[in-house]
Amino acid sequence: MDTLGSLRRTHTCSQLGADNVDQEVILTGWVLRRRDHGGVIFIDLRDRWGITQIVFNPEYNAAVHAKAHQLRSEWVLAVRGTVFRRPPDMENPKLQTGAIEVLVSELRILNASETPPFPIDEYMEVSDNLRLQYRYLDLRRPEMANNLVLRHRAVQAVRSFLNDNGFLEIETPMLTRSTPEGARDYLVPSRVNPGRFYALPQSPQLFKQLLMIAGMDRYYQIVKCFRDEDLRADRQPEFTQIDMELSFVDEEDIITISEGMIRAVFRETLGIDPAPPFHRMSYDEAMRRFGTDRPDTRFGLELVDLTEVLGGCTFNVFKTTIDNGGIIKAINARGCAGFSRKDLDDLTDYAARFGARGMAWIKIRENEWQSPITKFFSDQEIDSMREALAAEPGDLILFGADREAVVNQVLSELRLELARRLQLIPADTYDFLWITDFPLVEYDSAEKRYAALHHPFTAPQENGGDIPAGDPARLRSRAYDLVLNGNEIGGGSIRIHQKDMQEKIFALLGIGPEEAREKFGFLLRALELGAPPHGGIAFGVDRLMMILTGSSSIRDVIAFPKTQKATCPLTDAPAPVERKQLTELSLRPDWKE
């Protein structure tokens, strides 16, 4: 084994080209592959930046060539050599450095490597568990390394943009207090305060509001947030937000700043310029047309409400649904009348995953509406449906009939599934959409109370002063979400900055004066001491990077992510602790060891 000594690389493995011919260079990196011809040996040397072919020729340097025979995958090298132009027919257009190669005159083996447990190339899919167990090997793969590079560039673009716009980057505590509402907290026991617990922040929400009250005016932070809920392909227990808050602003200011920031990110990463202003749509319109508050507007297949049209129909399922206060909506799947029985069964099964108890359909033929349920509709009802859906021969109509929430969820998911199957979603399209005018609260039937749709500090729109008169569900909030290709990538609101209003909202949410004082007393007090009007927004970095890199899982843009059971196969966290540690924390275990 050799030492690095005073050898320092002169170039990375992506830098050398025709301009460097005849130069003596020093490269460092890992052995990606060796091609040993008995005589000449070729090694693809890899570092974070790229790949360069290095050559060992016995006629040029017999001793170095002999030494190179032992090289194996993932050995760590430093080499000194001369850049040679490759003969024209031996250039490798697949390599950035493919015009040249480096003929090695000095080889230092800095470390050997056992045969890696999986190949460090893009040609074989490796199981997630193995990848996470050897994440440091997984991250050597250019695809993964490039994801981290792109993430770095995105975050730097954010910092640069916000710095240029008068923002201060300020850190907020990771050890804070648990608050009601929202997700389950990760708790941290306090050693010096037995029986008391910190919570890891679900977001820095209250601290950033306090920073506004402190007069910081414009704050941002690229910050970890923690939520102890079950994982998904786009959800990790710890995730990163671009969190910001501004004083003396309204919705338009936040939207403008956000659009500028997103634009900077896209320019610096993909080289794409998504020119503001982005489209906007009210929550009500999104729910009506797409059945979701984060519609993917890259394709059609919109939902059409047929409740009125079919109010008098004799089809018992529809009639009963409407009589019980439910709704009927439909999607016109254009040109899909040729779907087989199996296609329709598959779609019905898919719909069932989201709560559908069935899925009625009609195939529009030249001469008839082909369906088991056509006979229940009058000519007038058929005409009305034809008009509402713009139905033409060759189309397929899919129905949802249930409570409004169920119909919307089922049909919005069905819409996405149809678009995937019919390949209606254009690639490399980035469709931004602001959703505005959210409801302030929604009724939680399980808890039998109203819950904040966004969070309890979101300001109501102007008539909010009338609370609790009238139907709380009709109140709109000053919240906004940014949706990109059907993914919620950011959300925020103008906050309540007056104590009276905050107390009213707490009351509406069933948080009594006593609980409010105990849990949010510090906020209410701060609101009494000169709180400026303020608002903000937070963007999910991981989800944004998922879209920018085209990844199918959030794990591919996080250096060390967790499995779906929230474990880390690399460190084996979470792990048992010494009994003494628990004792110090005044915790007594009651689980089986």
Next chain:
RNA sequence: GGGGUCGUAGUUCAGUUGGUUAGAACGCCGGCCUGUCACGCCGGAGGUCGCGAGUUCGAGUCUCGUCGGCCCCGCCA
């Protein structure tokens, strides 16, 4: 808490109605090879079929349980 799916060589996978000695490719080891670039040719090693029960003359294959990966519902203000 629930549903689905997968688990076989280092890796990715195949393995027929339950039936002889569990295969392939890549990788690995050895040999040959001076222009390859996912080099090539020849040879070789490598398996508690996730784990545990059960059914059976016989289980990689069937049943039950269990552990783990992934996807989803619930959950995620």
